[in-house]
Amino acid sequence: MARASTAKPAKGAAKPTPAPASNRERPAEPVRYEASKDELMAFYREMLLIRRFEEKAGQLYGLGLIGGFCHLYIGQEAVAVGLQSALEVGKDSVITGYRDHGHMLAYGIAPKLIMAELTGREAGISRGKGGSMHMFSVEHKFYGGHGIVGAQVSLGTGLAFKHKYANDGGVAMAYFGDGASNQGQVYESFNMAELWKLPIIFVIENNQYAMGTSVNRSSAEDQLYKRGESFRIPGLQVDGMDVLAVRGAANTAVEWVRAGKGPILLELKTYRYRGHSMSDPAKYRSRDEVQAVRDKSDPIEHAKRDLEALGVTEADLKDLDKEIRKIVSEAADFAESSPEPGLAELYTDVLVDTY
């Protein structure tokens, strides 16, 4: 087809690849959020609720009341709390993987409905049909809870498409892990999201391990915030153990995305204290490594120090802890005493009608 005699090489084709465009617009460097005392108190409260909730879930698992696979969020609390504090419940959609309890609590979903789902009871938020890894709340625009590593990233891209299509002003936030960031569909999603300028915040929760595999043993580019660059998605690396740093980055990201500039990628550096799931012997890292993070970087202790600097007393925090423990133990009682789903539930929700 080409007319060889007259065809000219495309303009500039012979030139060397240009250096990465420095004139591409980039989000501003995030600044640590300056929270009022009340705001910080609210963040602290939510993080503590997640921590105590997860500790209780761990106990119930040990007692055999929670079966199967259960992944705790302990250590990562500042990520969900900091990021989702910048979103609007019911307007902005959130989707994540199987380590989902924290994201639900941070979106104001009732602890007892979550706990009853963990124990597989009728009163659970998915009527006992989803379990720990699969929970949903349409009302909150929380789209789950997904057990297949990486799948939620494409789904989140679809949510973002609808936000744009409906022009509803909402953004989608799609969380995934450092391990999930090696799934192919993540990059297929990146490409579509940027191509279509979708309002989505991709969030890599880099807790440094995918089960027993550390990031540098599985990732050619271990600076995960750069993973969007070749799709022209700007990335920011954030201290995920500092709730105010997280909130600061969230503001930057939300501003970028709401302004119609397309997706943005956040890499939150964080750490999980517990095993991957309840059945993980955690032989791939040392106790000292875990203890060092707990001692030096615990997000709740960090917020506590900030609160004390703002004049909050030890006694105030003790009262709060009591209140939270009460909420959590009520959730556990509820989850233990609700009945299992009826046998007929086996056949419901498979297709539109029963068949």
Place this chain on the structure above:
Amino acid sequence: MSDITENPVETAEPTTRMNMIQAINSAMDVMMARDPDVIVMGEDVGYFGGVFRATAGLQKKYGKRRVFDTPITECGIIGVAVGMGAYGLRPVPEIQFADYIYPALDQLVSEAARLRYRSAGEFIAPMTVRSPFGGGIFGGQTHSQSPEGIFTHVSGVKTVIPSTPYDAKGLLIAAIEDNDPTIFFEPKRIYNGPFDGHYDRPARNWSAHPAGEVPEGYYRIPLGKANVVRAGQALTILCYGAMVHVVAATIEELGVDAEIIDLRTLVPLDIETIEASVKKTGRCMIVHEATRTSGFGAELSALVQERCFYHLEAPIERVTGFDTPYPHSLEWAYFPGPVRIAEALKKIMKE
């Protein structure tokens, strides 16, 4: 289960007590020692030794060049294994749970299963995909499924499912040596011991079972050869994987003189053994955990009907999982256990 004729080990080779995980580990160990082209890869199989410990110690023994961790990228894992195989290696990729094999389905179906045919035999995909499957461990919908019927439907792959440590090792060795892509589904509910379907009774391990005695060295069980685990006259029961033990315990309790056939490989299928048995007993029951519609039981039922129609004294019975996703709660209502098998037995013996 005293009168079950499990494979008596007729060899002078030294044997050891193994559970199914150890037997699978031993098969890979034996094959890696014999053939430098065998490599083992998958999520957490190297450094950590696999989430079920099936590859424990192999990286230490054979090095990172031959036993290594992959990123979480099932489609990629199987895709590279196809290329490795085409260029002469014999990869044994692990897909951590059968429920995660779906991202790799494209590479398995469109490439692995088709390479031999479309290259007129020039290129092959001699890989063995190991993957734990099946329910009974409270795994909910992403850790419990039995997708064997998807693979038996695809021409160009073999599907193998062992039911004992002895079989697991011999079949895995045969699968690795086989020049076709083979899906090797490991019934994880019986990794540690035969499961009789009574979840409320104490679990047993393999130490008392005859097929827990496994040769330490090399041996193979040919693909396409079923095992008659119990001879009987009243009816033929076709099953595989964990269900072999559930069925055996149930008929023992009920005192039914059933002939139990453990298929061991679904493709290729030992139809001759099945045909001979059903012609003898005149009744056929099929038991599997997988969902019913288009399950492998449907294929078995059609084959038996085609070959044994005039010998059948009752309609063929199927006891299977329900046509629903694998549930999180109500697992024991879903699992085709002793109660449902007993009901089906009553029905098929009444005719």
